[in-house]
Amino acid sequence: MNLHETFPLYISNSLTRQKEVFNPINPGHVGLYVCGPTVYSYVHLGNVRTFLTFDVLYRYLRFIGYKVRYVRNITDVGHLVDDADSGEDKIAKKARLENLEPMEVVQMYTNDFHEVLRTFNFIDPSIEPSATGHIIEQIEMVKRILDNGFAYEVNGSVYFDVLKFQSAKGGYGELSGRVLEDLISNTRELDGQDEKRNSLDFAIWKKAEAGHIMKWPSPWGMGFPGWHLECSVMSTKYLGETFDIHGGGMDLKFPHHECEIAQSVAADGQKPVNYWMHSNMLTVNGQKMSKSLGNSFSPRELITGDHALLNRGYGPMTVRFFMLQSHYSSTLDFSNDALEAAEKGYKRLMNALASLHKLEYKAAASDDKLNAEVQELLNDLLRNLSDDLNTAKAIADLFELSSKINSFANGQLNLGSLSEETFTLLKDRFTRIITEVLGLLPEQSNENSVTDDLVKLFIELRQDARKNKDFATSDKIRDDLAKIGVTLKDGPEGTSFSLN
């Protein structure tokens, strides 16, 4: 029996604004699409939070027994700088400013993106398609939309006809909760929109102006695809006309995701996605962290602490843990105090994990109450993760289990009073939830065998001093080691140490 049958997954569906039982189209299989980055600059921490949400979703789906095809795209063309459909292409602008080939820009920031994800222990998606790799498919989709009468060509560009789509198919605005009339009355008049019949229409194919580098031949002349199109095309290609879960940041809900739905319905007549999931924003002093506000910092700055807002650096696993302590659908505010607290909590959890693996089981008089308590916590762990991926609650469960593990380790509770079955489950599930599902690993330390041996030598010297009641020397060893970041811990089985 699969875990997803015992602990069925519930998802807060942005489309229906309800928490719903997750039922995949093909039993046992899940198609998951997540909007990836536009690679025109370094990723910032807010991006990391979104991708973390879906990294954990991917990990958890697999954990509870689903086979998942996880598609996360790279947008490397078509995303314009300013106003809708009239600004410069983001990649092209960067290329011009830095005097690079557009594809050099793309490669550079794609490499950076991958490096960051690796640092934070993200699992690679099954497919990572790029927009420029799917120009033909995008042209095909534009044709289908045109053939179905939901787009019009003007002067080498093709625009999606939102009003026509709405009167024929309806549903535009459903995801983001917009009312078309409000949108129309609220839209500002912008330059360069004279080609559009209505200000809400959006480009699905743009004519390349003179000097535009990233362009491809099409039935409408040289040009490039519109921003929203690549996601519709690539999700359809790899996951089908209708697939299970589409994720992304809250700020993509409108217009990006709204337009994706419209395009798919217009082209193929199918509602493209059953469950929409949106992760909330990371804030700094209560304001959204964003590139345009200039209050964002890069993952690298966070790790080195090299930023005006940071007192010091924090490890990637600390950051991962910190983010998972809140629910993905809530905003999360960033501060030094919060990070410091997270770092301590994270260490506590990893210490408990290490202790758990040192425990040796020996059956003793059983304690049914304790046994049931541990079993219940282990089940809560999955119940909470299955409840719309409530990592915050799951972590609370892990801490309660940590208390138990610590008590077993120091003899305050007798491990043998658990049934062997419970102990095995504890060891397996506690470990796998932390490492496989939450993706938390012991923070990289600069430990190596030489420092190991050196510290052990000092421990022996100190041991001798203690035997001779020469506490001045033993304390000096301990205190001076502490000053250089080595903490000694005396326990019943001798002295252990940890590096900061």
Add this chain to the structure above:
RNA sequence: GGUCGGAUGGCCGAGUGGCUAGGCACGGGUCUGCAAAACCCUUUACACCGGUUCGAAUCCGGUUCCGACCUCCA
């Protein structure tokens, strides 16, 4: 201005119509030569005003404040 969301204790953050969230910090204790770690105990809550209810921080209405989207952003 329109739409949507939020306001929880010193800090961060879950959650819920009645029963301990959790982490960090603070205080007390056990252990220790003294520490550290670990464990136990403990203090500080649900923005404001009304209403529904036997009972609301949780539901409803209003007020204030904050945020997101409405233009590119995860």
